[in-house]
Amino acid sequence: MPKEFIALVFGALGILANAVIFQQKTGKKLLICKLISDVLWAIYYLLLGGYSAAMIAGIGVLRESIFLNQGKKWADSPLWFLLFAAFAVLSGLLTATSLWALLPMTASLLSVYSFRKAKPRLARILAYPISGCMLLYDIIVLGALGTVGMINEGMTLISTTVALAKTLPRRPSNEDLP
Secondary structure, eight states: OOHHHHHHHHHHHHHHHHHHHTTOSSHHHHHHHHHHHHHHHHHHHHHHTOHHHHHHHHHHHHHHHHHTTBTBGGGSOTHHHHHHHHHHHHHHHHHOSSGGGGHHHHHHHHHHHHHHHTOHHHHHHHHHHHHHHHHHHIIIIIGGGGHHHHHHHHHHHHHHHHHHHHHSOOOOOGGGOO
């Protein structure tokens, strides 16, 4: 079985995982879904040779594993935030083959902040620039090989928009008026 087909399977599973991330109402569920997503995307990008994105997703796996343990003394240290931000920058600089390959690093930096807070609304808002960075990476760096990633980012943006729309204040209808 060619590795591109196997990557496609992991990418499709990643799309499904990402479709539900921003629908979560609690920070813990959001982080669990993000952890699953990052595992799937790390494998996807490794198989396609997108090493910058694979490294960022791998760092995401570690990040979510730590952030899921918030409330425990060892996991609450602000040093984790600094460590994961440093990992994002270093991995981007070490694996970048062009300036475009720094886009996953930018997405990762935003993700560190977004998911450390484990607040669904903040994660939804920051999903726009995060997905934008990854969408550009998929288009420019991976080209046709990044089609699954492109679809994923489009679905993530749709899912995020739906989730944000659900949290907007509801306008009163004619039935609500006296």
